[in-house]
Every structure is written in structure tokens, then in C-alpha cells.
Amino acid sequence: xSCPNTPEIIADHCDPSSTPExxxxxxxxxxxxxxxxxxxxxxxxxxxxxxxxxxxxxxxWDRSAMVKTASIRKxxxxxxxxxxxxxxxxxxxxSLVLTVFxxxxxxxxVTEQGWSLSFGTSSTLNAQxxxxxxxxxxxxxxxxxxxxxxxxxxxxxxxxxxxxYQWMTYMEQQRELDVQRMEAxxxxxxxxxxxxxxxxxxxxSYVMYQVAP
Amino acid sequence: xxxxxxxxxxxxxxxSVSAWETLVRRHEHRVYNLGLRLLHNPDDALDLVxxxxxxxxxxxxxxxGESQFSTWLFRIVHNKAVDLIRRRQSGPEIxxxxxxxxxxxxxxxPGPLDACLETEMxxxxxxxxxxxxxxxxxxxxxxxxxxxxxxxIAPLQDxxxxxxxxxxxxxxxxxxxxxxxxA
Numbered sequence: 001x002s003c004p005n006t007p008e009i010i011a012d013h014c015d016p017s018s019t020p021e022x023x024x025x026x027x028x029x030x031x032x033x034x035x036x037x038x039x040x041x042x043x044x045x046x047x048x049x050x051x052x053x054x055x056x057x058x059x060x061w062d063r064s065a066m067v068k069t070a071s072i073r074k075x076x077x078x079x080x081x082x083x084x085x086x087x088x089x090x091x092x093x094x095s096l097v098l099t100v101f102x103x104x105x106x107x108x109x110v111t112e113q114g115w116s117l118s119f120g121t122s123s124t125l126n127a128q129x130x131x132x133x134x135x136x137x138x139x140x141x142x143x144x145x146x147x148x149x150x151x152x153x154x155x156x157x158x159x160x161x162x163x164x165y166q167w168m169t170y171m172e173q174q175r176e177l178d179v180q181r182m183e184a185x186x187x188x189x190x191x192x193x194x195x196x197x198x199x200x201x202x203x204x205s206y207v208m209y210q211v212a213p
Numbered sequence: 214x215x216x217x218x219x220x221x222x223x224x225x226x227x228x229s230v231s232a233w234e235t236l237v238r239r240h241e242h243r244v245y246n247l248g249l250r251l252l253h254n255p256d257d258a259l260d261l262v263x264x265x266x267x268x269x270x271x272x273x274x275x276x277x278g279e280s281q282f283s284t285w286l287f288r289i290v291h292n293k294a295v296d297l298i299r300r301r302q303s304g305p306e307i308x309x310x311x312x313x314x315x316x317x318x319x320x321x322x323p324g325p326l327d328a329c330l331e332t333e334m335x336x337x338x339x340x341x342x343x344x345x346x347x348x349x350x351x352x353x354x355x356x357x358x359x360x361x362x363x364x365x366i367a368p369l370q371d372x373x374x375x376x377x378x379x380x381x382x383x384x385x386x387x388x389x390x391x392x393x394x395x396a
Contacts, residue, residue: 006382007375007378007379007381007382007383008375008378008379010378010381010382010385011363011377011378011379011381011382012378014356014357014381014385015356015362015363016360017360017362039386042389043382043385043386043389045389046385046388046389046392047356047357047385049338049388049392050338050341050342050353050357050358050388051357051358052334052338053246053250053334053335053338053358054332054334054335055242055246056245056246056249056255056335057242058241058242058245058259058262059255059259061259061262061263063233063234063237063238063241063266064230064233064234065263066266066267066270066271067230067233067270
């Protein structure tokens with residue numbers, strides 16, 4: 001049966017740095033353990049045998065080759081210390097200012113349709129403004145339609161098939177003109193306060209609803 | 214008066230080529246002879262020296278002088294040697310030792326150990342070591358030739374101190390068997 005203390009005892013006795021006082025702690029065990037005694041006697045001669053190695057001289061080689069090829073780094077802290085204080089903190093300060101600017105311009109709008117985040121002015125239409133604009137637009141449409149009908153009746157008073165066809169052509173022209181005006185109206189809206197696609201969609205759906213018979 | 218390692222390192226970091234060369238000459242023989250013992254080949258040993266000092270040069274700025282330069286150096290040497298041994302894998306595994314002995318006796322060197330010529334002595338020691346598994350070979354090298362303590366060796370090999378002692382004991386037993394077989 002092998003002794004569990006053997007490896008440690010051998011290692012400590014083969015270690016030149018082990019002092020006699022340190023080795024005393026194994027003395028009692030060694031006096032009573034035959035296996036450790038035998039192993040110590042057997043293996044103690046191995047390290048001195050290995051130390052008969054005769055050191056060999058190093059062949060000549062280019063010791064400064066790496067100085068020419070590899071880049072040596074100076075210590076990082078020293079290099080950091082050489083930078084002026086303002087240069088060390090400038091990127092941090094710039095980031096801070098940019099962050100404050102961005103968050104000061106951010107705006108969160110919550111509506112019935114959900115919420116939206118925008119920068120600068122509000123992304124959603126003011127409901128009152130939209131209603132005013134559409135009411136005005138609807139009134140002008142009605143007045144224009146009334147004027148078209150009166151003009152058509154003056155020009156094509158007789159109810160012939162030819163006059164009805166001419167009247168339909170006239171109405172078609174007026175409708176195209178109306179569409180062009182609406183497009184101009186959309187552009188005007190976009191150029192003014194209506195900046196988000198969502199708002200334009202709301203307007204478009206409202207107008208489509210009004211135009212569709 | 215000789216400059217200390219730390220003074221040479223400071224001068225090398227400041228760009229002194231001669232300081233760097235002095236530092237290399239002071240420590241290269243230990244690395245070269247370690248390479249000879251572990252790699253069993255002068256060309257490989259010189260490759261190890263060059264690899265080690267290139268690594269040292271590139272990382273010189275990391276050395277803070279908290280430990281001895283030689284301790285720091287041998288941490289690099291150990292890692293490079295492990296890499297080289299793994300790449301070369303020149304020695305047979307420990308499980309095959311005795312089968313190898315039976316099939317191909319290496320007792321071709323004349324006389325007892327102490328009667329051999331210098332080169333033959335080195336050849337024999339190198340041969341013994343090369344027949345150890347890499348982990349045992351390294352621990353014998355660090356303990357016997359570099360005089361590191363087990364407390365210094367254990368973290369290098371990433372093992373507990375007791376495991377280092379057991380590994381060293383096993384290596385000594387294996388070496389003793391080889392020495393007796395070839396006496």
C-alpha cells in the first residue's frame with residue numbers, strides 16, 4: 001500500500017530551498033514509514049544527476065534584430081500623462097454636450113393613435129389647427145362647385161346629349177384642377193407645420209373620405 | 214559597475230540598443246540551455262531564445278519591476294516552451310515508455326553517467342528529459358535547473374502546489390527508472 005505523504009516528502013527533500021527546520025516536520029513520519037524512507041533514498045540522487053548538465057554557449061545571433069523590426073511600446077501611463085489635460089477630457093465633454101443637446105430637443109407625444117418621439121417641433125398635428133384648415137377647405141370646395149354648376153348651366157342650358165357630354169368634360173377638367181390644388185395644399189401643409197408622415201396620412205384619409213361619393 | 218536589470222530595461226525602453234543587448238546576453242544562456250534540455254535540438258533551442266526575447270521586447274513596457282526580471286522572463290519562457298513542445302511533440306507519451314524501451318533500447322551511450330564526456334552527458338540528460346511527458350519535463354526543468362519553488366511553479370502550470378509536488382515526484386521516479394535502465 002502506497003503512502004499518501006511520499007510525494008510531498010520527496011518533493012520537499014529534493015528542494016534546495018527547503019531548510020533543515022522545514023524538513024523537521026517530516027522527521028517523525030520518516031522514522032516510521034518504510035516506503036518513504038526507501039523512496040527518499042532512491043530518488044534523492046536524481047536531481048544531482050541531472051545537474052551534471054554542462055551549460056552550452058549560446059550561438060551568435062542578431063540580438064538587436066527585434067529592435068529594428070518590432071515596435072517597442074513605452075509605458076501607457078507615461079504616454080497618457082504627456083497629453084494635455086484638455087485633450088484627455090475633450091472627447092468626454094463633447095459627448096456630454098451632444099447628449100444634453102439631443103435630449104433637450106427630444107419630444108414625446110402621446111395621442112389616441114399611440115406615441116411618437118421627435119426632435120424639434122411636435123410631430124403630430126394640432127387637432128384644432130387641422131379641423132380649422134379642413135373646414136375652410138371644405139367651404140371653399142363647396143363654393144367652387146356651386147360656381148361650376150352655375151357656369152355650366154349658363155353655357156349648356158339645353159339638356160341635349162351633346163351638352164351633357166360637354167358638361168361632363170368640363171367637370172372632369174375641374175376635378176383635375178381640384179386634384180392639383182389638393183396636391184399643392186398637401187405640399188403647403190408639409191412646408192408648414194405638418195412634418196410627420198403620420199399626420200399627412202391622417203389628412204389624406206380625411207380628404208379621401210370627403211371626396212369619395 | 215554593472216547596471217541592474219531594471220536600469221537596463223529603462224534604458225531599452227528609452228531606445229538604447231546596447232542596453233537591450235546587455236540584458237539579452239545576461240539571460241539568454243539560461244533560456245538557451247533550457248531549450249536544449251527541453252527540445253533536444255540546438256536549432257529549436259535557438260528558435261526558442263529568439264521567440265522568447267522577441268516576446269520580452271514587445272512586452273517590456275508591461276514589466277513594472279514588482280518581481281525579479283528573471284521570474285517575469287521565465288513566465289514567458291514557460292509559455293513559449295509549452296507552445297514549442299506541443300508543436301514538436303518530439304518525445305513519446307509516458308504510457309509508451311517501457312514498450313519503447315523494449316522495442317528500441319536507447320542505451321547506446323558508453324559508461325556510467327559521471328564518466329561521460331561533457332557532450333555525451335548533456336545528450337543523455339536531454340534524452341532522459343525528452344522521454345518525459347511535457348508537463349513532467351517542464352516541472353523538472355523549473356525545479357531542478359531554474360530553482361523555482363513549488364509555490365512559483367504551481368501558478369505557471371495552473372495547478373495546486375500539491376499537484377506540482379506529486380507531478381515532480383512522478384517525474385523523478387520515471388527518471389530514476391530510465392537512469393537505472395541505462396546504467
